[in-house]
Amino acid sequence: MPGPGQSGKGRRPGSGRPAPETVVVGGGGERAAAFAASCAELGWPVPTFCSWRDAFDAGLHARVADGPLLRIDSPSDDPANDAWLVELGGGSPPPTGALLPFDAWYAGLARVLTRIDEQSRHLRSRLQNPSELRMMFDKEFTAQTLHNAGVPVPESFSTTDAAGDTVDGTELLARARAAGWSQAIVKPRYGSSASGLVALRWHGDRIIARSTVEVTDAGCYNSRRLQTYRDGRAIRLLDALSRQPLRLERWIPKMSLDGATADFRVVVIGGRARHVLLRCAHGPFTNLHLGARRGNVATARAELGGRYVDVLGTAEDAVACFPDTWYAGVDVLVPRQGRARVVEVNAFGDFHTGVRWRGLDTYQCELRTFVAARGNRFDA
Amino acid sequence: MTFDNVAAIDGLTIVNWSPGDPLPNPVTSIPRISVDYDADTDDWITEFRALLKLPEVEQVPGLSIGLWGQPYDTTSAPVIQAVAAAAPLLPNLRALVLGDMSYEDCEVSWIHNSDATALFRAYPTLTHAVLRGGNGLRIDGLQHAGLRSLSVQTGGMDERILHDVLQATLPKLEVLELYLGTDEYGCNIEPADLEPLLSGRVLPSLTHLGLMDYYRADELAPLVANAAILSRLSVLDLSLGTMSDAGGQALLDSPAIARLSRLNLAHHFFSDDMMNKLRALGPEVDVSDQQEAEEYNGEVIRFVAIGE
Numbered sequence: 001m002p003g004p005g006q007s008g009k010g011r012r013p014g015s016g017r018p019a020p021e022t023v024v025v026g027g028g029g030e031r032a033a034a035f036a037a038s039c040a041e042l043g044w045p046v047p048t049f050c051s052w053r054d055a056f057d058a059g060l061h062a063r064v065a066d067g068p069l070l071r072i073d074s075p076s077d078d079p080a081n082d083a084w085l086v087e088l089g090g091g092s093p094p095p096t097g098a099l100l101p102f103d104a105w106y107a108g109l110a111r112v113l114t115r116i117d118e119q120s121r122h123l124r125s126r127l128q129n130p131s132e133l134r135m136m137f138d139k140e141f142t143a144q145t146l147h148n149a150g151v152p153v154p155e156s157f158s159t160t161d162a163a164g165d166t167v168d169g170t171e172l173l174a175r176a177r178a179a180g181w182s183q184a185i186v187k188p189r190y191g192s193s194a195s196g197l198v199a200l201r202w203h204g205d206r207i208i209a210r211s212t213v214e215v216t217d218a219g220c221y222n223s224r225r226l227q228t229y230r231d232g233r234a235i236r237l238l239d240a241l242s243r244q245p246l247r248l249e250r251w252i253p254k255m256s257l258d259g260a261t262a263d264f265r266v267v268v269i270g271g272r273a274r275h276v277l278l279r280c281a282h283g284p285f286t287n288l289h290l291g292a293r294r295g296n297v298a299t300a301r302a303e304l305g306g307r308y309v310d311v312l313g314t315a316e317d318a319v320a321c322f323p324d325t326w327y328a329g330v331d332v333l334v335p336r337q338g339r340a341r342v343v344e345v346n347a348f349g350d351f352h353t354g355v356r357w358r359g360l361d362t363y364q365c366e367l368r369t370f371v372a373a374r375g376n377r378f379d380a
Numbered sequence: 381m382t383f384d385n386v387a388a389i390d391g392l393t394i395v396n397w398s399p400g401d402p403l404p405n406p407v408t409s410i411p412r413i414s415v416d417y418d419a420d421t422d423d424w425i426t427e428f429r430a431l432l433k434l435p436e437v438e439q440v441p442g443l444s445i446g447l448w449g450q451p452y453d454t455t456s457a458p459v460i461q462a463v464a465a466a467a468p469l470l471p472n473l474r475a476l477v478l479g480d481m482s483y484e485d486c487e488v489s490w491i492h493n494s495d496a497t498a499l500f501r502a503y504p505t506l507t508h509a510v511l512r513g514g515n516g517l518r519i520d521g522l523q524h525a526g527l528r529s530l531s532v533q534t535g536g537m538d539e540r541i542l543h544d545v546l547q548a549t550l551p552k553l554e555v556l557e558l559y560l561g562t563d564e565y566g567c568n569i570e571p572a573d574l575e576p577l578l579s580g581r582v583l584p585s586l587t588h589l590g591l592m593d594y595y596r597a598d599e600l601a602p603l604v605a606n607a608a609i610l611s612r613l614s615v616l617d618l619s620l621g622t623m624s625d626a627g628g629q630a631l632l633d634s635p636a637i638a639r640l641s642r643l644n645l646a647h648h649f650f651s652d653d654m655m656n657k658l659r660a661l662g663p664e665v666d667v668s669d670q671q672e673a674e675e676y677n678g679e680v681i682r683f684v685a686i687g688e
Contacts, residue, residue: 182450203452203490208688228688253417253447253484255396256385261484283483303396336447337398337416 020125020371021068022047025055025116028078031351035073038363052081056088056112060119069370070126072116072133074348075109076192085109099196099213099220102244106190110134127370128347129324136328136347139247140189151317152341154333155179156249158189159242166245169238173202181250185284186238189245192346195222196241199251199284200234209234210284213241226283251284252341255334257303258295262286263334263343266315267350267362269327270369273312274357286331304334311340318342327366383512383533383686385412385482386444389475390508390529394444399430406439406472412480414446421458424448428462432469442475442508451481452490455516460494464502474505479512479533487688489535489565493517500524514559514566517541522548529555531590535687536565539573546576553583557590557617562687564595571600578607590617590644593684601627605634617644619666620685624649624673628658638662647685649673 022039026032027049039047050063052075064070075081082100083093088111091104113130120126135141146153157175159167167175176184183201198211208230214223220240229237254261260280267275278295279286286292301308315330322328322345329349334340350362357365386394395404397411404411411431415423424447431437448459456478467473476499479491491513497520500506507528511517514534518541527550532541537560545558556577561567574591576582589609594600597618604610604618616637618627628650631637640663647669650658655667673682 182452201487206490208487251484253482256482256484259387260384261482305401335416336396336414 019044021045021066022071022367023060023063023068024049024071024073025052025060026073026075026077027051028081029076031073031077031348034351034353035071035363038361039367041361042364042367044367051078052112053084055116055119058115058119060116064120064123067123067125069367070120070123071366072113072128072130072347074351075112076348085112088112094219097221098218099222099241100191102188102191102196106137109137124374127326127366129322132322132325133347136322136345137192138190139187139344140245142345143247145321146318146342146345149317149321151321152314152339154249154252154341154343155181156247159246159248160189166242168242169235169240172238172242172246172248173200173207173235176200176248177202179250183251184248185251186241187247187249188241189247192348196220196244197285198237198241200238201251205231207231207234209237211237212285213237215240226285249343252333252335255304255336257300257334260293260295262295262300264300264311264315264332264340265346265349265352266312266330266332267327267352267355267365268315268319268330269350269362269365270373271316271320273315274365275352275355275362276312277352277355307334307340314340314342318345321345326370327362383483383488385446386477386480386510386512389442389444389477389510392442392475394477394480397431399427403431403434403436403440406436406441410440410442410444410475412444412446412477414480414485415449417447417450417485420449421454424459425462428459428466432466437469438471440470441472442477443470443473444477444480446480447485451479451486451492451513453492455492455494456496456513457494460496460498464498467502470503472505473503475508476503476506477510477512480510481512487535488513488533488686489515489561489688491515495520497522500527514538514541514561519544519548522550524548524550526552528552531555531557531559533557533559533686534561534566535559535593535684536561536563536567537569538566539568542569542573546582550583552585554585555588555590555615556583556586557592559590559592559620559686560594562593562595562684565687567595571596571603574600574603578603578609580607580609580612587613588615588617589613590619592617593620593686594618595622595684597621597623598627602630605630605637607636610634610636610640614641615644616640616642619644619646619648621647622649622682622684624682625651625654628654632657632661642666647671649682 024047085108086093086104089104089107091101113134117130140158143153186198188196198209200209212223214221262278262280263286265277266273276297278297278300279292280295281292311332318330319328329346331344332340393409394412395409413427493513493516495518510531512533514537642664644666646666649671658665673680
């Protein structure tokens with residue numbers, strides 16, 4: 001009998017039936033390696049990777065002919081894909097380190113997801129609906145959908161008017177003041193929250209903006225460090241960013257958990273919250289790549305008491321708005337008082353090492369629960 | 381550059397508390413009361429009164445006054461008054477934090493604070509206090525027989541606060557931390573203004589002195605290095621400021637600095653070489669969080685950790 005990690009159909013102990021083959025749209029980076037390792041640990045067959053480019057070029061047809069599990073992973077696992085998606089979306093790839101034109105990236109992503117959908121629509125064994133993944137990358141659409149479904153989200157508005165024109169920095173701030181807010185997070189409408197965020201607050205004449213975006217004569221660049229912009233320079237930062245459609249979300253102060261500003265990343269799989277992470281930051285952004293650390297979930301859970309259940313339930317309700325997609329990583333913030341709120345639904349928010357739920361990592365949990373839910377049968 | 385909620389004071393962890401929650405374990409923890417971002421000081425006082433109604437509230441060893449409404453619009457005065465008036469109900473209170481806000485809640489220099497002296501007068505059992513938010517803060521006529529630790533945290537300290545500290549009668553004070561900040565946010569304190577403190581003429585029980593987050597740390601360093609007070613200090617904290625090799629050298633040259641138990645220089649602009657020399661000095665030296673100066677329009681800029 002083949003042991004774990006050996007190629008060929010693996011056998012799950014006791015079942016007598018081979019574990020299914022898995023095809024992943026993705027590859028080229030850490031995520032692919034991690035997913036393959038997870039399959040090996042389960043004793044499942046080595047997954048087949050179909051690159052995003054191949055998938056766009058109709059390369060998925062042949063690979064899904066036998067009805068494998070189909071999972072779509074992040075195009076950004078291969079760093080060359082971002083520029084390609086921008087081009088596909090009708091934009092010009094920016095110089096290294098510059099902010100991506102997110103609307104073009106999104107348009108490119110949408111094109112590829114459509115092709116993936118066409119090639120896989122017939123499968124009962126695909127873990128995600130490509131159209132729903134596309135929606136998750138449109139924060140406006142996501143916020144509206146969640147709000148309509150009664151899932152608590154921060155108050156927000158978008159900077160594009162009905163004609164699709166964007167407003168400048170001064171107008172942006174005026175709208176936020178008019179809404180009675182005193183601080184806001186500015187985000188690009190499209191794309192993930194990896195870059196382009198601004199933590200903005202104002203009082204009277206004073207404005208202070210903090211962002212990893214660096215404004216230069218050559219345009220907007222990503223910096224590893226949080227930059228501070230005051231008054232006029234803050235407005236100019238907003239002007240530079242507002243060439244893209246932007247969203248303004250009310251910046252709700254997060255409860256301090258495990259001794260720091262923190263929010264939760266909840267990985268919802270098969271309708272239930274499974275893996276939970278606490279992201280602690282010393283600053284307005286809790287994205288882990290910006291220097292945040294992982295906090296202690298057990299400590300936070302104790303501090304929240306009954307409110308912890310609300311965190312999990314809210315995340316589940318958010319993913320339930322995408323009923324044809326098996327999993328997503330949900331960012332949930334806990335204000336000092338009141339309901340937890342969903343800040344973002346991440347299509348590829350399942351890449352988290354070292355976190356287990358009943359002994360399973362995120363990938364293993366996705367695969368096992370998906371297969372179990374279908375009675376272990378797949379008719380292509 | 382950012383600050384979190386105060387995590388602990390006098391060994392007691394600070395735990396968020398709202399009406400409906402049980403009292404935190406008085407042996408290990410103290411409650412922090414912060415209202416919602418939409419609320420005001422009346423709401424804070426309402427929550428505080430709810431705390432006071434809990435059975436066994438008299439066991440509470442401390443209190444943290446967090447967000448009291450819109451702190452850049454409303455001062456702490458009504459909240460200070462309410463807490464001072466509650467003293468008969470809190471006979472065991474020894475630890476107090478005023479302005480326990482994180483960066484999420486408010487810029488430290490935008491906090492509208494007020495005179496906090498009433499808190500010290502009301503609680504003779506107080507031993508540890510943290511005051512955060514220098515805008516409007518005073519501790520005029522401060523006298524306290526039992527206070528052992530005082531930390532005043534601002535993004536730019538006005539000289540009147542320093543004056544209040546220098547004039548205070550605090551015979552038992554062992555630990556003093558002053559976050560001096562930067563002139564951009566109201567620091568008008570010259571290094572020479574700290575002379576009465578550095579001479580050792582005030583605060584007879586002091587063993588731990590922090591002159592932190594200072595935008596003129598290099599100028600201060602030689603004054604501190606030769607200060608008479610060093611002979612009675614075991615801990616010196618000059619962290620969070622703009623100190624660079626010039627200040628570091630002054631510290632290296634001082635035999636009195638070398639005799640300290642602990643020297644905190646975290647968040648600094650030292651070269652690697654200076655860091656190594658300081659580490660070898662003798663005391664336990666913290667030179668973590670090395671910073672890089674920025675250049676802007678040909679000028680080299682070093683920045684304090686907590687300013688705005």
